[in-house]
Amino acid sequence: MSIDFSQVEFDVTNPEPRCPCVLLLDTSGSMGGKPITELNQGLQAFQSALIADELAMMRVEIAIVTFGPVNVEQDFITADQYTPAPLAASGVTPMGAAIEKALDMIDDRKQVYKQNGISYYRPWVFMVTDGAPTDQWMQAAERVKQAEGNKKVAFFSVGVEGANIEILNNISNRSALKLRGLNFAEMFVWLSSSLTSVSHSTPGDEITLESPAGWGTV
């Protein structure tokens, strides 16, 4: 008697665990011109970097919310399905409403995962802005701090030149990062590599993020 290992069949219906990330991008009028062009190229670099990793491409889910006005440019989609569409800049900076939208989307997405028996990693929100909120942002900031405190989300903010870093530091418990020039491509490659690490992690893993020194400063 022996065991025929070639007869062992795998459950191919099991979904990959998901690693959701909402990009919260300021597309207000002041981002017009070179900044929005660089941002769009950054998104291309982001997508290319994610699909270079077999697991990340199936596990990282991207959603994009732009503000100026608040708009869901892209609902959650796995990296392998994502095609960056060029963003245009216009309007003011309703950052508070945009943050609330991102947090609502994450809550909804978690419900979808639970209903479908999909396991998931802690969601990320990655916000990029070159200004200051033009709407009420205090309530959104409270929600961010609470969600961070309960480990419901990891919230990162990046200020492009001209951003009000003081307000950004009041929104999340994590210090805002300052983008060096318009190094969006480097920033998004860093983000991709960080999300790739998360998407490969197994129980008990603590994720140590690489230094953002290539593109930003604290």
Add this chain to the structure above:
Amino acid sequence: MWQAIGASVKGTSHVRTGKPCQDYHNYIVTPNYVIVAAADGLGSAAQSEIGAEVAVRTALSTLQDDVRLYQPLIEDSWQRIVREAFGAARDAIDGRAVANEVAIRDYGTTLMLAVITHDRLVVGHLGDGAVVAQFDDGRVETITAPKQGEYANEVTPLTAKDWESALEVTMQNDNAKAVAVLTDGLQNLSINTATGNPHAPFFAPFFNGVTQGVIDTISTSTQLADFLASERVCAKTDDDKTLVVVGEFA
């Protein structure tokens, strides 16, 4: 007669990063009972392969002493001795951490224990991984499912403060013909994540193999290790993986 095979194999992600295999397992087969222990050292813990090995060795020897001394046992004592084996494993890790002057979390590990007799199956389970059994009537069931936190990379290890409340101990008063203990590296291949039920075609070749006649357990364990390291398996999982299969044949 009982027979058992088992293997723990390093995942491709550990091969890439130069980490050791942080899974560990061992088992004891006697005419009257089988005890299996398997542990998955946490990737975040600096020397979790030590934690996994100390947990398995300690739990196994503690359980064997208890089973030898107390058999046959009333239901309550089964649950108690399995809990005590986890306690002994935790104490041993604690002791090792103190002796080596490292933080106990550096030895972070999960632990699964299964005691199989002719009329009982007792399982203690802390962390992820799964224990699956086939009973006399042919049904294949998940006895203990992975215990994860909200997130896919969260688990309560034996080294956590609240390990006792996270420990699940279950007992089936039934004759398990075959039992499989697996760590989380094999979870997605063998357990349906939506229902928690075993994927029967994964287990069938193993369960048939160990219940339908005598096998050479040493060479079959080597073949199992080769299978776990095969491209077919590694395309689906990059983590360390352990599988122990126990069966009773007439």
